[in-house]
Amino acid sequence: MNVKEVVKQKELFTGGHRACAGCGAAIVARQVLMAAGPNTVVVSATGCLEVVSTIFPYTAWNVPFLHSAFENSAATISGVEALYKSWMRQGKYNKKVNFIAFGGDGGTYDIGLQSLSGAMERGHNILYVCYNNEAYMNTGVQRSGATPRGADTTTAPAGKVRQGKEQFRKDLTEIMVSHKIPYVAQAVVGNWRDLTSKIEKALAIEGPKFINVFQPCRLGWSYKPEATCEMGRLAVETCVWPLYEVTNGVYKVSKPKEKKPIAEWMGLQGRFRHLSKPENKPILDAIQANVDSNWQSLLSKEPPQAPKQS
Amino acid sequence: MAKSNIVARTGNEAMAEAMRQINPDVVAAYPITPATEIVQIFAGYVADGLVDTEFIPVESEHSAMSACIGSSAAGGRVMTGTSSQGLALMAEMLYIASGLRLPIILADVNRALSSPINIHCDHSDTMMVKESGWIQIFSENAQEAYDNMIQAVRIAETAKLPTMVTTDGFIISHGMERLEILSDEDARSFVGQYKPKDYLLNFDRLITVGALDLTDYYFEHRRQHIEAIKNSKAVILDVAKDFAKKTGRSYGLFEQYKMEDAKVAIVAMGSTAGTAKVKVEELREKGLKAGLLKPRVFRPFPKEEIAEALRGLDAIAVMDRSDSGNGQEGPLCLEIKAALYDKGINKTILNYVYGLGGRDIKMEEIGSVYSDLFGVVKGEKKDRVTYLGVRE
Secondary structure: OOHHHHHHOOOOEOOOOOOOOOOHHHHHHHHHHHHHOOOEEEEEOOOHHHHHHOEOOOOOEOOOEEEOOOOOHHHHHHHHHHHHHHHHHHOOOOOOOEEEEEEEHHHHHHOOHHHHHHHHHHOOOOEEEEEEOOOEOOOOOEOOOOOOOOOOOOOOOEOOOOEOOOOOOOOHHHHHHOOOOOEEEEEEOOOHHHHHHHHHHHHHOOOOEEEEEEOOOHHHHOOOHHHHHHHHHHHHHOOOOOEEEEEOOEEEEEOOOOOOOOHHHHOOOHHHHHHHOHHHHHHHHHHHHHHHHHHHHHHHHOOOOOOOOO | OOOEEEEEEEHHHHHHHHHHHHOOOEEEEOOOOOOHHHHHHHHHHHHOOOOOOEEEEOOOHHHHHHHHHHHHHHOOOEEEEEOHHHHHHHHHHHHHHHHOOOOOEEEEEEOOOOOOOOOOOOOHHHHHOOOOOOEEEEOOOHHHHHHHHHHHHHHHHHHOOOEEEEEEOOOOOOOEEEEEEEOHHHHHHHHOOOOOOOOOOOOOOOOEEOOEOOOOOHHHHHHHHHHHHHHHHHHHHHHHHHHHHHHOOOOOOEEEEOOOOOOEEEEOOOHHHHHHHHHHHHHHHOOOOEEEEEEOEEEOOOHHHHHHHHOOOOEEEEEEOOOOOOOOOOHHHHHHHHHHHHOOOOOEEEEEEEOHHHOOOOHHHHHHHHHHHHHHHOOOOOOOEEEEOOOO
């Protein structure tokens, strides 16, 4: 897909929705649908994306859209896909359709993990896209299993004796890799070409696919609304959020030209402001060490001579 | 009238047989005693290619109902089965299924809710979700379970409301009975094809399902749902009329047994109604004017019709196979009292909570209920609520 093609397309996720200025989730939805095209059914978990895009009687979705609850977008899309399979087998239907489920990190890492795992294990021909903004943003920035260590959230706030979240986030992408599904990837808001090509690639593969899209949230992370894409790119350049894909078990990592220190990314966000105090330097060091070790661990998973990819 | 085949089936087998004949597009289910067998038998039909169904062996009941919602919104005819904790885990999604007006069919094999954990029959699971906006139909035996399942498809799709058909765990689900079933052709022509007006897989008419309804629309949509529930009584009766033409087996919102000249009556649902009929016969042989009213449709609750049917009695006993958990009478009794109040009918109503956790209800116990009723008519005092068959 190139820019010329993109601008000619009808918008499948339209403007006029109620997302915040600078919202990364809306960018994810728009770019995913640009790559997926109109023959796509979308299911969304309860959360920011669903709330801002479907306030009755309006909808931002120019594709069939279903929302049922918070913890079950993977189970719900598996029902849609199963009906499609049933109809195809019965000869009642003959159109090629993509099935995409969206969930935030709360709906995916936490409350929706069982439903996601079940759907992936059953092998439905679906793509699950997690728009991962690292906290429960819709309810007002509560910590989730995806929230990074040190972040100030409303349920793990930075206070006099505690400095934000005390645990490192769980590695959901690797949990999905462990399901041995044909395609797992990490993408980011701020690199549309990487995201759309991963969506296109995923949708060309039969079976369950999972893409974890790192999605800066200007409200929850507390940065200027125009900096969303920059915030995503810096997460990649600091290796806080490496871009990589695992196709049939084979890792391919996109390496930044120069690995930047995490402070260059964290320093721009209000949620880490308290970590700039000198007494909190050990926490910053621990986070940097964790990022470094995760990065090395990821690189070690690539085949020694990475096969040439088209 | 269509030709019937006479077979021997358990309640679970009868329900699975109905599902095979209905041949739904999708079944999504999770195992739970005592309902497991229904979907287990059905999975065998799928494996043998006897149905066109896509079977989704989900990882929980919550996901079972979620997947049913996805398939139903996408345009399919969809079924599932569960019991007890499974129904409880589904509760969130039951409300969403009915709010989205999706005609999903659920076979619920009644089983007590934990805690203490128990696998046997009472009605507490169905009662827990009695306000979920589903149609709820109780069955007295395997025949009714089969007949109700076949009728439920047309009821749900006409009323645009999800429908659960219940049987009593083990008592009906695992009890072998003689029953008449339709031929596959007759069953399929009775249920017909499901043709929803709008559905997700129709790309010619895009829809957004499950939108956020705030203060400006939620109430109107709930109001439409309420109206649909009220209107479904007529739908249930219409479908029953067609079913009777086809099978000769008549169904209403409730069954009246020897009620024409009855002085006292028991109101009871499920398999207990069958036991009570035998007791009524015994009493009648002794010249005692005992009757029985068996609600078949618990949701929507046919309050006006039941009140009229009970109007001529001297005393009524309502038998509840669950407790309401609110320090009052059981749930069925509360419904009956409310129904009579609105008609200005003031009768002595005794409530008997019985059979919790699968405790057998014996003929003598039902006999004691009728004795109490005849006693009350003569002026004896009885407890407002009796826990029947429990060690106090």
